Amino acid sequence: MGVASDKxxxxxxxxxxxxxxVKLFMAGHETTPTTIPDDLTLGKVIEILAKRKxxxxxxxEDQWLINYYNSEFKKTGRTDAALWSEIRPxxxxxTAAARIIALASKYPNFKLYLLHLSTPEEYxxxxxxxxxxxxxxxxxxxxxxxxNTDDYKKYGNKIKVSPAIRTPKxxxxxxxxxxxxxxxxLCSEHTPHEWELKNQPDCWKAQSGTxxxxxxxxxxxxxxxxxxxxxRLEEGLMRIAFCTSENPGKIFGFxxxxxxxxxxxxxxxxxxxxxxxxxxxxxxFSKCCxxxxxxxxxxxxxIMTFLRGEKIYENGKIIGKxxxxxxxx
Numbered sequence: 186m187g188v189a190s191d192k193x194x195x196x197x198x199x200x201x202x203x204x205x206x207v208k209l210f211m212a213g214h215e216t217t218p219t220t221i222p223d224d225l226t227l228g229k230v231i232e233i234l235a236k237r238k239x240x241x242x243x244x245x246e247d248q249w250l251i252n253y254y255n256s257e258f259k260k261t262g263r264t265d266a267a268l269w270s271e272i273r274p275x276x277x278x279x280t281a282a283a284r285i286i287a288l289a290s291k292y293p294n295f296k297l298y299l300l301h302l303s304t305p306e307e308y309x310x311x312x313x314x315x316x317x318x319x320x321x322x323x324x325x326x327x328x329x330x331x332x333n334t335d336d337y338k339k340y341g342n343k344i345k346v347s348p349a350i351r352t353p354k355x356x357x358x359x360x361x362x363x364x365x366x367x368x369x370x371l372c373s374e375h376t377p378h379e380w381e382l383k384n385q386p387d388c389w390k391a392q393s394g395t396x397x398x399x400x401x402x403x404x405x406x407x408x409x410x411x412x413x414x415x416x417r418l419e420e421g422l423m424r425i426a427f428c429t430s431e432n433p434g435k436i437f438g439f440x441x442x443x444x445x446x447x448x449x450x451x452x453x454x455x456x457x458x459x460x461x462x463x464x465x466x467x468x469x470f471s472k473c474c475x476x477x478x479x480x481x482x483x484x485x486x487x488i489m490t491f492l493r494g495e496k497i498y499e500n501g502k503i504i505g506k507x508x509x510x511x512x513x514x
Contacts, residue, residue, distance in 0.1 A: 189219045190226050196233045205437045205512075206240030206298065211281050212248040222248035228288050235292035240437070242298040245281035245307075246273060246348060264387040267337040270349040278348050279306040286314050286321070294320060298436065301326040301374055303348040305358040308367050322369040322436055325428075327401035329359055330408050332477070342383060342391035343477040346374070360412050364424065369436065371405065371428035373397040377473035384475075396471045400464060400478040402429070402456070406485030418458060440513045451494035456485045468501060 186204045188196060196207065209230060213220040221227055234241050254272045282299060289297045302308060302323045311323045332344045333356045344350050351359070362368055376394025385391035397404075402425070409421035430452075434443020441450040461482045469476055490498035497504055 187219075188221070188230060190221050193226075193229060193233065196230065196237070196239075199239075201237055201239050204239070205439075206242050206296075207234060208242040208244070208300075210244040210246075211285065212244070212246035212251050212277075220248060224284060224288060227285065231289055231292065231295065235295040238294070238296075240296040240298055241289070242300055243285050244300050244347075245285050246277050247281040247284070250277045250280060259389075264389060265337070266341040266345055266388050266391075267334060268388045269342075269345045269393075270334050270337075270351070273347065273349040275304045275306055275351075275355075278302070278304055279310070282307045282310050286310055286319070289321070290314070290317070290319060293318065296436075297321045299323045301329075301348060301372070303329050303351050303359075304355055305362070308362050312367065323367070324370040324372055325359065325363060325368045326372055326374040326397075327405050328374070328395060328397055328477070329356065330363065331404050340477055342385060342388060343475075344395060345383075345388060345391050345393050346376070346395055347393045360408070363428070364413065364420075366424075368428055370433050371401070371425065373401040375471075377471045379473055380475045383473075395477045396469075396473055396475070397478075399470055400476060400483070402454070402487065403462075403483040403485040404478055404481070406456070406458070407461075407481075407483045410484055422458075442512065451491055453491040454487050455489040457488050458485055460484075460486070462486045470503070 186199060186207050188207050188209050210220045211222055211227070221230065231241060251273060254274070258268060258272055282302070285297070289295050297319065299307070299311065299322065302311070302325055308323060311321060314321045328344070328346065329351060332340065332350050333353045334350055335353055336344060336350070363371070374394070375396055375398035377396040378392045378394055382392045405425055406421065410418060413421065431443040441448065442452065461484050464476060464478045464481050464483060466474065466479055487498065488500060489496060492508060495508070497508070
């Protein structure tokens, strides 16, 4: 459930059992104009949710710093894609993360979920908060392990995302944090903008976000093998399964999800760990029909997918009709 500054009363009305949590943005961009940037309102949201035992998921970027960087960089006349990471540097996310953690620390049993962390500085704050006993979790987006600021030259605004892509040095540390267990959840942050809205030479005009629900699993597997060798693939698969399935199931309390055991939903994916394949436009399922991963050779292509024990995908084809249902928690 989303929340805006003028909708706080809705938080008092919703049945906690009907939602997995509440999401808010501390900063926005062209596709998320509704934000809660001020600490006073943020504090009110946390107070309401803490009393009702509802999880809060936060897109943590500091709007005031972004406003400052926007005004400064617009003076330069630059429009290149790399500008985006300079407008939204580490200080933007680390400052926001520190603020929301400080506000939430007042409530001992409050569950705080920090969305798409992108820097070592944020994870340092997360580690300290956990040591202090906070019920807090951090999420990493798969594309932060694939793309870095050196890639703007090749991919341009295809990798304009929020929070922004980070430096090669940051990315190297993120891989170590992921392997070391500091990352709680790995997600795709699937943002399938129409190509006409994304394919803009001007960074200020191109929309922020990139599709990834189809590519994140094989891209992460490929990155793991490249970083740590194929001999450690099993370790990587266990880590990926934990961060994409088991732990999210626990954090959000989804019944029957996140593990292979009797009584759970048999939601399974079988992958090919021997052969590489090339991402091609014709194989994409997203309606936006484009991918920043197009042309990449990846390992770990899904061969079959099962939903509650029923095969719904095999060898590049979706089988049968949609059978989604409400997930209890």
